[in-house]
Structure formats: structure tokens, C-alpha cells
Amino acid sequence: MVDPFLLQLLVGFFVGSIAGLLGSLMIIKRMALVSGPLGHLALPGVALALLYNFNLFLGALISITIGSIFIWLLRLRSKLYLEVLVGIIFASFVALGFLFLPIEHAEEALIGNILKINKIDLLVSFIIWVVSLILLKRLYSKLILLSISEELAKTENIEPKKYYFFYLVLIALICALSVKIIGILLTAALTILPAAFANNLSRNLSQYFYLSFFVGGLGTSFGIFVSRVFNLPAGPLIILSFAFLFVISLIFQRK
Amino acid sequence: MEKVLEVKNLQVRIKKETIIENLSFEVKEREIFCILGPNGAGKTTLFKALLGLIPFSGTIKWKEGIKIGYLPERLSRRSFANIPITIKDFFFIKTKDLKKIKEYLEEVGLDSSKILDKNPSQLSAGQFQRFLISWVLISEPQVLLLDEPTTNVDISGENFLLNFLSKQREKRNLTILLITHDLDIVYGFATKVLCIYKKLLCSGIPREILTPQLLEKLYGAKLKFYIHKHG
Numbered sequence: 001m002v003d004p005f006l007l008q009l010l011v012g013f014f015v016g017s018i019a020g021l022l023g024s025l026m027i028i029k030r031m032a033l034v035s036g037p038l039g040h041l042a043l044p045g046v047a048l049a050l051l052y053n054f055n056l057f058l059g060a061l062i063s064i065t066i067g068s069i070f071i072w073l074l075r076l077r078s079k080l081y082l083e084v085l086v087g088i089i090f091a092s093f094v095a096l097g098f099l100f101l102p103i104e105h106a107e108e109a110l111i112g113n114i115l116k117i118n119k120i121d122l123l124v125s126f127i128i129w130v131v132s133l134i135l136l137k138r139l140y141s142k143l144i145l146l147s148i149s150e151e152l153a154k155t156e157n158i159e160p161k162k163y164y165f166f167y168l169v170l171i172a173l174i175c176a177l178s179v180k181i182i183g184i185l186l187t188a189a190l191t192i193l194p195a196a197f198a199n200n201l202s203r204n205l206s207q208y209f210y211l212s213f214f215v216g217g218l219g220t221s222f223g224i225f226v227s228r229v230f231n232l233p234a235g236p237l238i239i240l241s242f243a244f245l246f247v248i249s250l251i252f253q254r255k
Numbered sequence: 256m257e258k259v260l261e262v263k264n265l266q267v268r269i270k271k272e273t274i275i276e277n278l279s280f281e282v283k284e285r286e287i288f289c290i291l292g293p294n295g296a297g298k299t300t301l302f303k304a305l306l307g308l309i310p311f312s313g314t315i316k317w318k319e320g321i322k323i324g325y326l327p328e329r330l331s332r333r334s335f336a337n338i339p340i341t342i343k344d345f346f347f348i349k350t351k352d353l354k355k356i357k358e359y360l361e362e363v364g365l366d367s368s369k370i371l372d373k374n375p376s377q378l379s380a381g382q383f384q385r386f387l388i389s390w391v392l393i394s395e396p397q398v399l400l401l402d403e404p405t406t407n408v409d410i411s412g413e414n415f416l417l418n419f420l421s422k423q424r425e426k427r428n429l430t431i432l433l434i435t436h437d438l439d440i441v442y443g444f445a446t447k448v449l450c451i452y453k454k455l456l457c458s459g460i461p462r463e464i465l466t467p468q469l470l471e472k473l474y475g476a477k478l479k480f481y482i483h484k485h486g
Contacts, residue, residue, distance in 0.1 A: 141344070149337065202339035203339060203372070204343070208340075
């Protein structure tokens with residue numbers, strides 16, 4: 001038997017570290033809010049999962065996938081800014097989610113419930129962790145080049161669409177996984193805050209990579225640990241720990 | 256001299272608007288081939304088509320196996336400012352050979368010991384341009400496509416760049432395609448010029464074909480200044 005608390009700490013580390021890495025790419029592309037709406041897209045699926053008692057991760061992932069397809073379809077049809085389209089779909093999904101969401105489970109859906117983390121979550125998050133870590137390590141500098149100049153990237157045979165797709169799939173997976181840990185409201189913070197911390201302190205790309213990774217992972221586990229000590233919900237404490245770290249990093253930031 | 260590039264009946268349409276129509280030309284090895292035209296003439300679009308970055312109809316035939324280096328126009332120091340990336344990191348995307356990186360930086364007159372660990376946004380505009388050129392050259396291209404390379408640098412930076420490119424052309428047998436607004440560059444540097452405004456207006460050796468009438472057609476009233484200067 002794995003101790004449930006250890007289980008939570010491990011899942012927290014796996015999800016948080018990849019979220020940090022994805023965030024490190026997100027904040028330099030000025031796409032900081034993408035993961036916010038993506039998290040919100042999870043609500044209908046989460047509501048159904050809570051109603052019919054199946055795995056939240058699965059519900060969230062299906063819901064995010066459907067939402068993303070809707071955004072993509074709208075993008076093909078509409079001339080409006082992507083942000084507007086994302087806003088429309090995200091508001092509709094949140095509204096739809098609240099139609100089904102059993103009110104006694106509202107807190108769980110919105111800010112997470114780490115007590116629900118089980119061995120399947122550990123297995124799934126571990127597999128996703130290994131695969132995405134290997135891929136991100138290999139593709140990191142190419143994704144960075146892509147965020148500096150798509151044209152230069154193309155001349156280096158980096159096909160933007162393929163890379164963006166890969167990146168979005170990872171974000172959707174991590175958002176879905178983080179529903180149990182921090183809920184749908186705070187998923188954006190889990191990606192942005194560790195990366196913002198790392199961006200302030202790093203002087204080169206490899207520092208940035210490892211700081212985002214370890215701060216994301218260890219910070220999430222630390223928040224879970226603190227929540228256990230004070231017997232308070234983990235999601236908000238994880239985010240507040242990161243926010244505290246971010247303020248500290250402002251003092252020591254690179255010039 | 257051997258043909259490096261052959262373009263026939265090139266047509267590019269973006270969102271139903273024709274940006275380039277019926278353009279045909281050739282570029283030969285070791286030419287310094289300037290592309291001249293007002294804003295919106297389709298110069299950058301032409302480069303993108305040549306690089307295969309956008310769809311087009313017609314034929315674009317590069318010499319087999321040729322390696323192309325490209326310096327886009329819009330790349331600025333700001334693109335690097337919010338990323339913790341050093342100049343070394345940026346070269347590492349292409350090669351991990353530190354000795355070679357240093358050589359290429361020294362070649363453009365940059366002190367590698369001082370700048371390798373800096374962020375590109377900390378360089379001056381002139382240094383930044385040299386750094387980008389060395390980054391493009393480290394892949395050892397045989398053709399260089401430069402989009403307005405002198406826009407953001409001062410006169411001494413511009414002179415350095417043009418001298419440097421001439422030397423590189425000798426040393427590496429480089430062919431250079433260059434987009435510019437600057438007639439001084441065309442007169443002083445180009446071996447051939449192509450004037451376009453959506454379609455071909457003329458092409459040839461700069462001093463032979465750039466008549467005041469043609470320039471007026473190309474640039475309209477703005478040109479009086481130039482006619483004075485060169486007249």
C-alpha cells in the first residue's frame with residue numbers, strides 16, 4: 001500500500017513540474033491566459049464525473065478536448081481575435097458545467113480535493129511526466145526559437161503547427177490532471193507562477209528549464225504538505241506558496 | 256556562371272489578394288542581387304515564397320542541395336528581452352561546437368569572451384545585427400537572404416555589414432539576395448537589381464537600368480530627393 005499522503009506529494013510533484021515547464025514556454029509567448037480558459041473548459045466534464053462518479057481526470061480531459069475543438073472550429077469560421085473566441089467558448093462551458101454540477105461538490109470542482117487522488121492518478125501522472133519530460137527536454141530549444149521567430153524556426157525545419165499542437169496537447173493533459181489538485185479555477189496559476197519565478201531568476205536557458213521544473217514540482221508538493229499541517233485545502237495553499245516565492249524572486253531578479 | 260535560382264511565372268495570393276503576379280527571374284552564383292520596391296510591393300512575400308514558407312503557384316527552382324540562410328526583417332532585440340537566453344544558448348540551437356561559435360563571433364568583430372553569456376537584447380543595435388549574421392552564417396549557407404538588413408543600424412554599422420558581406424562572398428562563394436529601400440546600397444553594392452511592384456518592372460545592372468523615369472514609377476513623388484542626390 002502506498003501511503004495516501006505520499007501519493008498526493010508524488011502526484012503533486014509530477015503535475016507541478018511539467019506545469020512549470022509548460023508555463024516557462026507559455027509566459028514568453030504572451031499566451032499566459034490560455035491555460036486559464038483551458039482549465040475552465042474542464043467544468044462540464046468534471047460536473048458529469050462528480051454526478052456519475054467516474055474519474056475526474058477523464059471527465060476533465062474529454063471536456064477540454066471538446067472545448068478546444070470548438071475553439072479551433074470557430075477560429076476557422078470567424079475573423080475575431082482568438083481571445084474573444086476562447087472567451088465565448090469558455091464562458092459557455094462554465095455555464096454548462098454549472099447546470100450539472102451538484103452543488104455539494106462545487107468546492108471540489110472549483111478548488112480541487114487532493115484526498116480524491118488515487119493510485120490510478122499516480123500511474124497516469126507518472127507516465128505523462130516521463131513522456132513529456134523526455135520530449136520537452138529534447139524540443140525545448142526549438143520551442144524557444146519558435147517563440148522568438150516563427151520564420152527562423154521554419155528555416156531550421158521546425159514546423160510551427162506540429163509543435164503548437166504537441167504543446168497544446170500537453171497543456172490539456174496537465175490541466176486535466178491538475179483538476180484534483182487545485183481545481184478548475186486555478187490551473188492557470190499552476191503554470192504561470194513557477195515559470196514567472198524562474199524567469200525572474202534565470203540567466204540562461206538551462207537554469208530557466210530546471211528552475212521552472214523543480215520549483216513547479218517542489219512548490220506543489222510543499223503546498224500539499226502545508227495544507228496537511230494546517231488542515232486547509234491544498235489548492236489555494238499551493239498557489240499562495242508560489243505567489244510568495246514570486247515576490248521573493250522580484251528582489252533577486254536578473255537585471 | 257552557374258544558375259543558383261530560377262523563378263518562373265511566380266504568383267502569390269494571400270486571402271484572395273494578388274501580392275505577386277507573373278514574376279520571372281534568375282539569380283547566378285556569387286551575384287549580389289538586390290530587390291528594390293516600395294512598401295507593399297511584395298518583397299518580403301517574395302522571400303517567403305522563395306523559402307517555401309507560404310503557398311505559391313509557378314515554379315521556384317533552387318540549385319540542387321543548396322543551403323539557404325535567412326535573416327527576417329522583423330527580428331528585433333525585444334524578441335529576446337523577456338527570455339532568459341544567452342547568446343551561447345541561441346547558437347547551441349544550431350551547434351554545440353563552442354570553438355566554432357567563438358570563431359564566427361570574432362569574424363563579425365564581436366568579442367566572444369564578453370558577450371557569450373549576455374542576453375541578445377543587451378547588445379547595441381549594430382552588435383545585434385552582427386550577432387544575427389554570424390548566427391545565420393554558422394550553418395554555412397551558400398545563399399543568403401537578407402530582408403532590410405540595414406534598417407536599424409547607423410552608417411558605420413551599414414558600412415561594416417556591406418564590407419563584411421563582400422568579403423564573405425569572396426571567401427565562401429556566397430550568393431546574396433537582399434531586400435532594400437536604400438538606393439545607395441543598390442548603386443554601391445549590388446551586381447544586379449530587380450525592381451518589383453507586384454510584378455517585375457525591370458531587372459539588370461543598377462547603373463544601366465535605374466533611370467529617373469523608372470524610379471519615379473517605382474516611388475512616385477518621393478523620388479525627387481533621390482534624383483537630386485544622384486543627378
